[in-house]
Amino acid sequence: MKPQRLADNFSRGPVPAAESVSGAAIAVIIIGVSITLPAFLVGTELMAALGLIEGALAIFLGGFLTACIGYLTMRVGAETRLSTYNIIRSCFGRNGSNIVNLILATTLFGWYGVTAALFGSALSQAVDDAFGVLVPQPVFTVAGGILMVATTIYGFRAINRLSRIAVPLLAALLLYGIWRVLEGASFAELSSVAGQPDEGLASVSAGISIVIGSFFVGVTLVPDLARFARRRRDAVTASFFSYGLGFPLVLLLAGLPVLVSAEPDLITSMTSLGLGISVLIVMVFATWTTNINNLYSASLGIARMLPSVRDWVITLVCGAIGTLLAVAGIMDFFVEFLILLGIIVPPIAGVYLADYYLLRETRIDVQQTDAVPDYRWDAMAAWSIGCAVGFVERTSSWSLTGVTAIDTLLTGMAVLWIWNRLRSRASATKQPDGSYD
Numbered sequence: 001m002k003p004q005r006l007a008d009n010f011s012r013g014p015v016p017a018a019e020s021v022s023g024a025a026i027a028v029i030i031i032g033v034s035i036t037l038p039a040f041l042v043g044t045e046l047m048a049a050l051g052l053i054e055g056a057l058a059i060f061l062g063g064f065l066t067a068c069i070g071y072l073t074m075r076v077g078a079e080t081r082l083s084t085y086n087i088i089r090s091c092f093g094r095n096g097s098n099i100v101n102l103i104l105a106t107t108l109f110g111w112y113g114v115t116a117a118l119f120g121s122a123l124s125q126a127v128d129d130a131f132g133v134l135v136p137q138p139v140f141t142v143a144g145g146i147l148m149v150a151t152t153i154y155g156f157r158a159i160n161r162l163s164r165i166a167v168p169l170l171a172a173l174l175l176y177g178i179w180r181v182l183e184g185a186s187f188a189e190l191s192s193v194a195g196q197p198d199e200g201l202a203s204v205s206a207g208i209s210i211v212i213g214s215f216f217v218g219v220t221l222v223p224d225l226a227r228f229a230r231r232r233r234d235a236v237t238a239s240f241f242s243y244g245l246g247f248p249l250v251l252l253l254a255g256l257p258v259l260v261s262a263e264p265d266l267i268t269s270m271t272s273l274g275l276g277i278s279v280l281i282v283m284v285f286a287t288w289t290t291n292i293n294n295l296y297s298a299s300l301g302i303a304r305m306l307p308s309v310r311d312w313v314i315t316l317v318c319g320a321i322g323t324l325l326a327v328a329g330i331m332d333f334f335v336e337f338l339i340l341l342g343i344i345v346p347p348i349a350g351v352y353l354a355d356y357y358l359l360r361e362t363r364i365d366v367q368q369t370d371a372v373p374d375y376r377w378d379a380m381a382a383w384s385i386g387c388a389v390g391f392v393e394r395t396s397s398w399s400l401t402g403v404t405a406i407d408t409l410l411t412g413m414a415v416l417w418i419w420n421r422l423r424s425r426a427s428a429t430k431q432p433d434g435s436y437d
Contacts (some may be wrong), residue, residue: 014081023234030242032163032289037118040254047255051195062211067244074235077223080364084223085304091355093375101301108298113325119287145323152295166285177270181257193259209403213342216405220349221297346405347386350412378419386412
């Protein structure tokens, strides 16, 4: 297909009503994103550390809180029909938003690279186990990158269609694999397995923090998907069926095998049972559905900063950068990368939520995003203070709620609201001659 006929991602304006879909369709896409190798690792760690009852409690409470925040961010997208980056532009100003958007795009490049690297490593091992053929990891990483770019370049429609096929297939294969792993094990046996808490994961509250933090980048950027919703109430359906139900079930089911199997995770357990082909399909589709979303959101942000460059060109370049990061060894910095995400991304959501729900009297539109000043220093300050709170919590035992992502989000919201309340009060008391009452 000629490049000129590739899909328009509506990166610079609102999504037309004719392109809208149901809340259920958006939920399916998000569930597809959550079925990924890093999520399997999170589910395994939670179950291994907390056991079945406390692990499940942490997973579903964390999912519920994520869904509540996700509803708020989705509703902004559903009502404005604008991408996250346009929403951020209205909050931070033209140049301020370029800084924020570049940081967000960089984190997405990193997450894309992490997922692609895990994919290459796991697929290389799985092919070796199933067929006795050793293919170097970079080969699969690059091949996966080409597949993901080729899908993302056709925009939301391609992502939607892939999710409709992939999510039911993934669910069926995962349920079958889990049934085989747990075959013969009763609920009493599963619940009797004691957890092995470690220093970083010793309580339900710590588990909740991990659940929320593991998907908070997605919650911040979910307006990119929610802008395709037909109605505002679709945000309820999309958020609670995905973050509140689908995402927790993925973590729970992926973590169950560690309670009865000598193998450390679901993929290894399935491979040991001779389900090599199923494992290959799961890994390919799980990585495919997750990374096209990372690439899609990263491309939208870059497109807003480069209005003269075609969307498909930006997607191609972004995919190449993410794949190069994977091959270069970004997995060596995985832990540090996750910690950084939990600090710098949530306060961005806090700022635009406060701006939209607490400070605005009119809905955001494209004309407003083009008419903003170069910088909105109140938003920049609120984001910076939110990040500072996150860094303090990471280097000390002090915490507001016990969940760093929520603390930084609430800080960003509170600072922006208080700043503007004080400024409004000062303006109200100022006299025409410049004096104050």
